[in-house]
Amino acid sequence: xxxxxxxxEMTATEGAIVQINCTYQTSxxxxxxxxxxxxxxxxxxxxYNVLDGLEEKGRFSSFLSRSKGYSYLLLKELQMKDSAxxxxxxxDSNYQLIWGAGTKLIIKP
Amino acid sequence: GAVVSQHPSWVICKSGTSVKIECRxxxxxxxxxxxxxxxxxxxxxxxxxxxxxxxxxxxxxVEKDKFLINHASLTLSTLTVTSAHPEDSSxxxxxxxxxxxxYEQYFGPGTRLTVT
Numbered sequence: 001x002x003x004x005x006x007x008x009e010m011t012a013t014e015g016a017i018v019q020i021n022c023t024y025q026t027s028x029x030x031x032x033x034x035x036x037x038x039x040x041x042x043x044x045x046x047x048y049n050v051l052d053g054l055e056e057k058g059r060f061s062s063f064l065s066r067s068k069g070y071s072y073l074l075l076k077e078l079q080m081k082d083s084a085x086x087x088x089x090x091x092d093s094n095y096q097l098i099w100g101a102g103t104k105l106i107i108k109p
Numbered sequence: 110g111a112v113v114s115q116h117p118s119w120v121i122c123k124s125g126t127s128v129k130i131e132c133r134x135x136x137x138x139x140x141x142x143x144x145x146x147x148x149x150x151x152x153x154x155x156x157x158x159x160x161x162x163x164x165x166x167x168x169x170x171v172e173k174d175k176f177l178i179n180h181a182s183l184t185l186s187t188l189t190v191t192s193a194h195p196e197d198s199s200x201x202x203x204x205x206x207x208x209x210x211x212y213e214q215y216f217g218p219g220t221r222l223t224v225t
Contacts, residue, residue: 033214042216096155101152
């Protein structure tokens with residue numbers, strides 16, 4: 001079967017750095033997405049990785065290792081507004097998005 | 110760019126009635142539109158994939174006669190929940206892809222449905 005694992009919840013301090021991991025087992029791979037979702041709102045796009053390595057975009061970076069079936073989202077200089085759920089999703093061989101359950105990130109002052 | 114709207118944002122209806130939710134891509138023509146539902150503290154669950162001018166492809170376990178999807182144009186898809194019941198209460202979200210090559214999905218703001 002297809003499976004995406006990410007921690008259910010993480011807590012971090014304002015101004016710090018946090019890394020949210022995602023491991024996947026899917027039938028084929030055509031890229032991995034990270035989305036941010038605030039409570040009661042729709043997801044918003046953060047990043048897309050299809051090749052191995054680190055993609056940096058401001059305070060957010062995303063890393064991919066296809067051989068390990070592993071990705072992480074790195075958030076630097078955390079702000080209170082970063083409190084949200086972070087969803088990992090993989091595009092499988094049929095170009096269908098397989099969603100993880102999301103990681104709820106709690107930022108404390 | 111790549112803005113998707115949904116209407117209504119929230120709706121309360123009585124059991125047995127039908128509710129229509131609209132999803133529009135405002136500034137682009139969407140190759141494909143997707144309909145999701147999401148229960149509290151749960152991940153997105155894909156209900157169906159919709160291409161303009163053709164029948165929607167429903168995921169396993171989703172009743173196509175209950176959740177009617179019409180994709181009338183490249184900018185509009187509608188989801189009709191027929192004969193709604195309280196267990197249909199959920200957050201319904203649509204998304205659209207700009208181009209088949211990118212596969213990035215742009216999400217609408219969601220519709221909160223409560224069936225009493």
